Amino acid sequence: MPRQRRIGLTGGIASGKSSVGRWLAQQHVPVLDADQYAHDALAPGEPAWQAVIDRYGSAVLKQGSNPTQPALSREALGSIVFAEAPERRWLEQQVHPLVRARFQTELQRLNSEPITVLMIPLLYEAGLESLCTEVWVVHCTAAQQRERLIARNTLSAAAAEQRIQAQWPLERKCQLADQVIDNSGAANAWKDQVRALLMART
Numbered sequence: 001m002p003r004q005r006r007i008g009l010t011g012g013i014a015s016g017k018s019s020v021g022r023w024l025a026q027q028h029v030p031v032l033d034a035d036q037y038a039h040d041a042l043a044p045g046e047p048a049w050q051a052v053i054d055r056y057g058s059a060v061l062k063q064g065s066n067p068t069q070p071a072l073s074r075e076a077l078g079s080i081v082f083a084e085a086p087e088r089r090w091l092e093q094q095v096h097p098l099v100r101a102r103f104q105t106e107l108q109r110l111n112s113e114p115i116t117v118l119m120i121p122l123l124y125e126a127g128l129e130s131l132c133t134e135v136w137v138v139h140c141t142a143a144q145q146r147e148r149l150i151a152r153n154t155l156s157a158a159a160a161e162q163r164i165q166a167q168w169p170l171e172r173k174c175q176l177a178d179q180v181i182d183n184s185g186a187a188n189a190w191k192d193q194v195r196a197l198l199m200a201r202t
Contacts, residue, residue, distance in 0.1 A: 005115045006107070008132030010123040012170035013163050014149035016183035017138040020194055021119040027198065030113055032106050034099050034120040034128075041098040044069035048094040055090070056080065082162045096126050103131055115198070124168055124176060136197065137177035139170060140184045 009024075009031075011017040025031045041048045044066065052060060052072060060080070065071040081088040103118060110116050120128050129135055140148070149160045174180045179197055183190050 003133065004111060004113065006131060006133045007115065007117045008123050008129055008135040009117050009119045009138070010121060010135065010173060010177075011138035011181075011183075012140075012145050012167060012173070013121065014145050014152055015138045015140050015170060016148075016181075016190070017119060017121065019183075019188075020136075020138055020181060020190065021117065023191065023194065024117050024198070029115050029117055029198070030110050031117045031119055032103060032110075034103070034118070034122070037099045037102040038095050040102070041095050042072055044071055048098060051094050052077065052091070078163075079159075082159070082166055085166075088166060092122075092126070096122075099126075100128060100131075103128070107131070122167065124173055129176075134178040135176065136179045136181055136194075137170070137173045138181045138183050138190070139174055140182075142170070144184060145170065 009017055009021055021031050021033065040046070042052065043049060049072060053070075056077070060072050060077045062071040062073040077091075081091050107116065118128070118132055120126070123129055123132075123135065145164060146157070146160055149155060149163065150157060153160070153163075155163070181190050181193055181197075
């Protein structure tokens with residue numbers, strides 16, 4: 001019986017991997033989302049949520065949320081961890097093991113599926129490529145990445161650059177990838193390439 005095909009889908013921030021992931025899900029391919037698992041790990045009442053509150057206090061709490069289990073302000077937390085590398089590494093130490101464990105649970109649940117996609121922005125940075133049988137990197141130009149990030153997150157140029165620099169350079173990821181998906185052209189121009197890659201071994 002052939003081994004399950006596990007596609008690691010990654011790229012730089014705002015390079016377009018979420019768009020590719022949504023399209024793959026529309027093709028009825030299971031897509032496991034690291035961002036969602038990280039979000040779940042920081043939900044009120046979870047151990048990582050408590051660790052963040054213990055470290056940063058009210059500075060990272062969302063106003064108007066349940067006072068007994070207040071939600072975290074992702075914007076406030078992001079402004080801290082993207083400005084200071086030691087704080088970002090600390091947060092990753094809280095969250096990354098939980099995300100890895102969730103992936104392992106979900107992969108076990110989906111082990112009869114012929115293809116599963118693992119959408120992981122920090123795939124290489126977190127050492128999660130070992131979960132995959134192949135890696136696809138979604139690529140665009142550096143200028144496009146900055147412009148898309150500023151527009152999507154309503155960031156200043158300096159804040160956008162902080163987030164880009166917090167990840168490995170996109171070119172480095174492309175060098176390690178099995179496939180590079182070109183998202184530098186017209187909107188959705190990548191679909192033909194992704195469709196061909198999806199069908200290549202099925």
